[in-house]
Amino acid sequence: MRAKIKENIEQLNFLEKFTETSQRLEMKVYIVGGFVRDVLLDRARSEIDFLVVGDGIKFAKNIADLLGADNFSVFKNFGTAHFNYKGIDFEFVGARKESYNHDSRNPIIEKGTFEDDIRRRDFTINTLAISLNQGSYGEIIDSFQGEVDINNKIIRTPLDPEQTFDDDPLRIMRAFRFAAQLNFELDSSLITAAEKFRDRLKIISQERITDEFLKILASDNPSYGLKLMFDTKVLEIVFPEISNLSGVDQRKDYHHKDVFLHTLKVIDNILPNTENVWLRFAALVHDIAKPQTKRFVEGIGWTFHGHEELGARMMKRIFRRMKLPFSKLDYIEKLVRLHLRPIALVNEEVTDSAIRRFIVSAGEDLDDLITLCRADITSKSEVKVQKYLSNYERVMKRVKEVEEKDELRAFQSPVRGEEIMEVCKIPPSKKVGEIKSAIEEAILDGKINNTYEDAYQYLIKIKNEFLDQ
DSSP, X not given: OHHXXXXXXXXXXXXXXXXXXXXXXXXXXXXXXXXXXHHHXXXXXXXXXXXXXXXXXXXXXXXXXXXXXXXXXXXXXXXXXXXXXXXXXEEEEEOEEEEOOTTOSSOEEEEOOHHHHHHTSSOGGGOOEXXXXXXXXXXXXOTTOHHHHHHHTEEOOSSOHHHHHHHOTHHHHHHXXXXXXXXXXXXXXXXXXXXXXXXXXXXXXXXXXXXXXXXXXXXXXHHHHHHHHHHTTHHHHHOHHHHTTTXXXXXXXXXXXXXXXXXXXXXXXXXXXXXXXXXXXXXXXXXXXXXXXXXXXXXXXXXXXXXXXXXXXXXXXXXXXXXXXXXXXXXXXXXXXXXXXXXXXXXXXXXXXXXXXXXXXXXXXXXXXXXXXXXXXXXSOHHHHHHHHHHHHHHHHHHHHHHHHHTOTTOOOSSXXXXXXXXXXXXXXXXXXHHHHHHHHHXXXXXXXXXXXXHXXXXXXXXXXXXXX
């Protein structure tokens, strides 16, 4: 594996400037952390972290000047400097040691040695360093057997995990995130410590927690990260509504029996079809209101009438609490509210009118809704899954046919309000909206085509009905 390091270092010829600057300023410099880890794992990387034993900001400014980088930034509160060079983000930090007050995750920072800085890092897989110094250029320094843990695909902390998580509880979320991104196991000591110190997450800002949570959803294996959060009861702290799905029984026709396990399966199903983290979020929350709407009906079993509507209404409160971007709220509400509509189409005698209304309701998000609904068909019985998927695909084929024929996406009456007022000789009023709605309903019911000519003729035909009222 170390041959990969040598090969990558040789390709980065600008690193010679680091060795020269190290000698001139009499400061030791190393590549540390994620870059080293990802080179060993053959993962793409567009950023490099540099550890400087000395004044990291001064060293960074010298390098930026040598490379001709004009986007140099300093973050004095963190003692770091940053610039971008040929599409690679460079970040520099001076070696330091940290201590913590119990009521804050913000450390007290002092200048430290190379060993101090490596020891303070979160996980052993992030403690590997590459020397850029004369006499040891390209050598890997592995103080905590990080390479062994990379080979064994395991996440451990350099120090006692209880102390690590107590000092900085956000590292609990980072452990789950790395597990989901790299498909690594957590050392059992981390799992125990994460559960023990989960309440410490309350000292972390919601924005930082949510950022890590969304990175888990965006990872290659989000259901694994979510399951770790559930098993350690961290999910109860971060997203209690999802944790509460566990143990909620449902019918086993085209779903898993347990709603939480069903939700994880839906996320797994949707994974190959989208990298859109918000569509994955919709998969996570689509059944979020089932615990509140659960009812037992004789001869049927457990039902959850209205869970899609209640779930959509829950989103605003959840977005506010989790500091999620409100620009995504309408999208999530729509997908949650409509996720049962395609199944209803499968189970009834489907009319073109019903399909048109479904298309208009979904609007520009029709493709995402269809992707979500396909993923929502889960069961331990492959025969049942294939049966429902077959019926579903039949209906979705008709949806696409009707959509293409009627050009319904982003639908509204081809005859606009201004023209209705002109033809009917009426001012802006509620009546204009009623006439416009009547034209739209006629199109959706198939009485007329979705064309300006048909809509205009229909307006002429019905206008007196409204004007005489």
